Amino acid sequence: MPIYYPDILENPPNAWTFTYGDKDVMLYALGIGLGADPMNRDELPFVYERELKVVPTAATVLSSAGVGRAERTPTAAPREGWRQSEINYLMVVHGEQKVELHRPLPDYGTFTAEMRVVGAYDKGPGKGAVIVNETVWTNAKGEKVATLTSSTFARGDGGFGGPSDGAPEPHVVPDRAPDVSVDFTTRPDQALLYRLNGDRNPLHSDPDVAKAAGFERPILHGLCTYGITCRAVLQEITGFDPSVIQSHQVRFSAPVFPGDTITVDLWRDGNVISFEARVKERGVTVIKNGKTVLRA
Structure with a gap:
C-alpha cells in the first residue's frame, strides 16, 4: 500500500x-x-x-x-x-x-x-x-x-505528493576542534546483548540476514550507538549525573559493527553540548548533528 x-x-x-x-x-x-x-x-x-x-x-x-x-x-x-x-x-x-x-x-x-x-x-x-x-x-x-x-x-516510498520542505533542520556542530574526545570500544557480542532490550531484528544477530542486507556481518543497533553517545555526555560533561540532561538528539549516518571503537567528539557552549561520533578504524562518521541540552 x-x-x-x-x-x-x-x-x-x-x-x-x-x-x-x-x-x-x-x-x-x-x-x-x-x-x-x-x-x-x-x-x-x-x-x-x-x-x-x-x-x-x-x-x-x-x-x-x-x-x-x-x-x-x-x-x-x-x-x-x-x-x-x-x-x-x-x-x-x-x-x-x-x-x-x-x-x-x-x-x-x-x-x-x-x-x-x-x-x-x-x-x-x-x-x-x-x-x-x-x-x-x-x-x-x-x-x-x-x-x-x-x-x-x-527509501521506497517517495512520490506520494506530500511536502518536500518543512522538516526540522539538523543541529550544526561548531566549526572548531572538539573540546574533548572519548573512545568507547564495543564488544563483539554487543548487539546480542543489546537486542535483549526488545529489538530482535535479525539484522543484528543473524549473519545470513546481514549478508542479504548487504553487510559483511550483523551490525550494531543504531539506538545502541545513540546510547553510547549519551554515555559520552554523562562521562565527560555531567559527572555521571543523568538528572541534568534535558534532551539528547542525533542523526544516524552510517552503521557500526560490534567490536568497532566509537570516538565521540564533544563541544560545549553553555548548556548546549554538540557532538559527533566516528569509527576511526574505518574512517567513517556514524552519528552527525548531535545535540544535548542540559537543564539550566
Whole structure:
C-alpha cells in the first residue's frame, strides 16, 4: 500500500500502558557498555540496584519492553474516507532520534504512552520519504514524563505528493576542534546483548540476514550507538549525573559493527553540548548533528 497524504497525519494515535523496573534499567545500561569494569564506581550505579541511576536514552526502549503491537490500541476511530498508509519496511532506515525528558526518569514505574505521526515529507519518486513519529509518556497523574521523536527514512516510498520542505533542520556542530574526545570500544557480542532490550531484528544477530542486507556481518543497533553517545555526555560533561540532561538528539549516518571503537567528539557552549561520533578504524562518521541540552 502507498502513503496517502494528508491522511497519514490523521492516523489515529496508538496508546498503551507499560511498566518497567530495575532489571530493565540495568539491562539497558549493560547494553550500551556501562559496567564493563565492575570496580568503576562512577558507572556502577547504572548497573546496580542500590541507588540506581537511569540513562536518559533508556527511554527509547523502556516503553516497548514486553509490549507488542497487539497491546497498542487506537485512541479514536478514523474519519470517514480516511485511507490507511503503509510503507515498505524492507526499505526503511532509522534517520534521527530525540529524547526530551520533562522530568528525570525514575528507576521503575507504570506509564501511558501515545504515539502519532507528526510529519511526512516527500523527497520525490525514487528518492524516498521521511516519516516523523512522536511518542509522549505520561505518569499516573497525567504529567508528561518524556517525548520521543524519531524520523524514518522510507527509501521506497517517495512520490506520494506530500511536502518536500518543512522538516526540522539538523543541529550544526561548531566549526572548531572538539573540546574533548572519548573512545568507547564495543564488544563483539554487543548487539546480542543489546537486542535483549526488545529489538530482535535479525539484522543484528543473524549473519545470513546481514549478508542479504548487504553487510559483511550483523551490525550494531543504531539506538545502541545513540546510547553510547549519551554515555559520552554523562562521562565527560555531567559527572555521571543523568538528572541534568534535558534532551539528547542525533542523526544516524552510517552503521557500526560490534567490536568497532566509537570516538565521540564533544563541544560545549553553555548548556548546549554538540557532538559527533566516528569509527576511526574505518574512517567513517556514524552519528552527525548531535545535540544535548542540559537543564539550566
